[in-house]
Structure formats: C-alpha cells, structure tokens
Amino acid sequence: MKNFHPTGNCPVRDVLSRLGDKWSMLVLITLNANGTMRFSDIHKCIEDISQRMLAVTLRILETDGLVERKAYAEVPPRVEYHLTEIGQSLIPHIEALVGWALENMQVILKNRDAS
Amino acid sequence: MKNFHPTGNCPVRDVLSRLGDKWSMLVLITLNANGTMRFSDIHKCIEDISQRMLAVTLRILETDGLVERKAYAEVPPRVEYHLTEIGQSLIPHIEALVGWALENMQVILKNRDAS
DNA sequence: CTGAATCCTTGAGGATACTG
DNA sequence: CAGTATCCTCAAGGATTCAG
Numbered sequence: 001m002k003n004f005h006p007t008g009n010c011p012v013r014d015v016l017s018r019l020g021d022k023w024s025m026l027v028l029i030t031l032n033a034n035g036t037m038r039f040s041d042i043h044k045c046i047e048d049i050s051q052r053m054l055a056v057t058l059r060i061l062e063t064d065g066l067v068e069r070k071a072y073a074e075v076p077p078r079v080e081y082h083l084t085e086i087g088q089s090l091i092p093h094i095e096a097l098v099g100w101a102l103e104n105m106q107v108i109l110k111n112r113d114a115s
Numbered sequence: 116m117k118n119f120h121p122t123g124n125c126p127v128r129d130v131l132s133r134l135g136d137k138w139s140m141l142v143l144i145t146l147n148a149n150g151t152m153r154f155s156d157i158h159k160c161i162e163d164i165s166q167r168m169l170a171v172t173l174r175i176l177e178t179d180g181l182v183e184r185k186a187y188a189e190v191p192p193r194v195e196y197h198l199t200e201i202g203q204s205l206i207p208h209i210e211a212l213v214g215w216a217l218e219n220m221q222v223i224l225k226n227r228d229a230s
Numbered sequence: 231c232t233g234a235a236t237c238c239t240t241g242a243g244g245a246t247a248c249t250g
Numbered sequence: 251c252a253g254t255a256t257c258c259t260c261a262a263g264g265a266t267t268c269a270g
Contacts, residue, residue, distance in 0.1 A: 001156065001160060002145070002148040002149055002160070003145065003159065003160035003161065003162070004141055004160065004161060009220075011213055011216040012140065012141060012216070013141070014216055015212055015213065015216035015220075016137070016140060019135075019212075020131075020134075020136070020137075021135070021262080021263095022131075022135075022262080022263075025127065025131060026119055026131075029119070030117070030118065033117040034117055039231075039233075040231065041116065044116070044118065045117070045119065046118065047118070050264055051232085051233075052233090052264075052265085053262090053263060053264075054233095055232080055233055055234080056263090062230075063226065063230045064223045064226055064227055065222065065223060065226030065227075071232090075270095076231040077231055077232055077233085077270080078231075078232090079232060086219055086222060086223070090219075093208065093211045093212050093215050096208045097130055097212070098127050100130070100204065100205055100208050101126040101127070101129055101130035102126050104204070104205075105124075105129060105130075108180060108181075108201070111178065111180030112179055112180075115178045136242080136243095137242080137243075138243095153251085153252090154251070154252050154253075155251065155252075165243075165244055165245075166252085166253070166254095167243080167244075167245085167255095168242090168243060168244075170254080171243090189251095190250090190251090191252080192250080192251055192252055194251080194252060194253085
C-alpha cells in the first residue's frame with residue numbers, strides 16, 4: 001500500500017507548505033500576468049493583502065528563487081519584482097489547477113449545497 | 116493591469132482555500148494510489164494525521180463530491196472511501212505539481228541556503 | 231514608496247476521552 | 251472500527267506604527 005510519510009522529505013508536503021499559504025500562488029500568477037511590477041502595483045492587484053503579508057510573501061518567494069527583486073537607489077525608492085525562470089516554470093501547473101477549478105466549481109458548489 | 120479581486124468568487128481563491136489545507140491533497144493522492152480504502156487504511160498511509168482531521172478532511176471532500184463514502188451496516192462497522200470521477204480529474208494536476216516539486220526542490224533548497 | 235517592528239486576534243489543527 | 255465531542259495550543263495572518 002502506497003503511503004506518504006512525514007519523514008524522508010516528502011515532496012508533496014514540501015510543495016504544499018510553500019504554495020499552500022494564503023497568498024503565494026496569487027502573487028505568482030499576478031506577476032506572471034503583468035510582468036515586472038513594483039511593490040505598490042502588486043498591492044493594487046491584490047487589494048486585500050496587508051502590506052506586511054505582501055512583504056513577507058515576496059521575501060519567501062525571493063528566498064526560494066521563484067521571484068527576483070531589484071531595488072533602485074532612488075528617492076523615493078523603487079523596487080521591482082518579476083518571476084525567475086524557475087518561477088515561470090511553475091505557472092502552467094497553477095494555471096492548470098485554476099482551469100480545473102473553473103471547469104468544476106459549479107458542480108462542486110452544487111454538491112456542497114445538496115449536502 | 117490584471118488583478119484578482121476578493122469579490123466575484125475568484126476561482127483561484129476558491130481552489131486554494133479547498134486544496135491548500137494541510138491534508139486534502141495528501142488524502143486525494145493516497146486514495147488515488149490505492150483505490151478503495153477503509154478509514155483505518157488511510158490512517159495507516161498518513162501516519163501523522165489525527166483521527167479528527169482525517170474525519171474532517173474526508174467529510175469536506177465528500178461534501179464537495181471529490182470522494183465517495185460507503186458505509187456498510189456491519190459489526191464492527193466498515194466504511195470505504197474512493198475517488199469520484201471529478202476527484203480523479205483533479206489528480207493529474209496535483210501530480211503535475213508534485214512532479215514540479217521533485218524536479219525543482221533541490222535548486223530551491225540551494226537558493227534557500229544561499230540566502 | 232517600500233518596507234520593518236510590534237502587538238494582537240483568530241481559527242486550523244492536535245490531544246484526549248468517549249460511543250454506537 | 252469509525253468516528254464524535256471537548257478542550258487546548260500555536261502560528262498564520264491582520265492592524266498599526268515607525269523609518270530609510
């Protein structure tokens with residue numbers, strides 16, 4: 001019987017702990033849809049994220065190498081973010097998940113109501 | 116500029132709130148890997164899930180119509196779970212995500228260490 | 231403008247005990 | 251065996267303030 005243990009660095013759990021948070025995927029597809037964006041641009045696109053969580057999320061994505069951050073020595077400061085190659089390689093799979101959701105959400109909602 | 120509002124039932128957020136929890140995807144791929152399984156079978160496969168969270172997760176998946184539950188009127192009771200058609204249709208996309216994780220986790224870990 | 235620092239709330243999830 | 255019922259913990263995330 002196939003199982004998925006907590007030990008042995010299960011990749012399923014790794015990917016979930018990274019992408020399963022509230023904002024990461026949203027930031028990724030926003031960056032993919034718009035290309036290079038400033039901090040405030042992303043904030044405008046995801047209106048209900050707090051300034052703190054946007055900063056935290058971007059930092060994690062940058063640490064993992066999915067997003068690149070470029071700060072310009074200007075006043076007022078300007079910082080631009082864009083997907084790295086590895087970040088872009090994740091996009092199709094997220095899109096696939098979104099596509100699945102779009103196709104099946106109606107049925108799921110109906111199932112949910114019927115229960 | 117493309118954005119993703121909280122209003123208007125954003126499918127991205129819907130799918131994330133459903134599958135982004137700690138156990139749902141794990142239960143789904145476990146059921147997919149083993150076919151029909153009893154409650155205790157699933158528990159053996161995912162050793163560190165609590166009885167409570169397995170029950171909760173299965174109920175949500177059942178409510179959404181991703182998993183079907185069959186209870187047999189026996190003593191001791193026997194309950195079997197298996198993926199529905201719509202549940203199975205989600206599997207390839209989860210597998211794709213897992214595959215991506217497998218391919219890129221090494222690089223990501225290296226990026227993380229370098230920071 | 232782009233954050234960092236601080237404090238605080240909330241709810242997902244765990245531990246345990248009990249039951250048909 | 252397959253759960254339910256309670257209680258409890260902890261960390262993700264929000265609100266606010268301050269700073270370069």
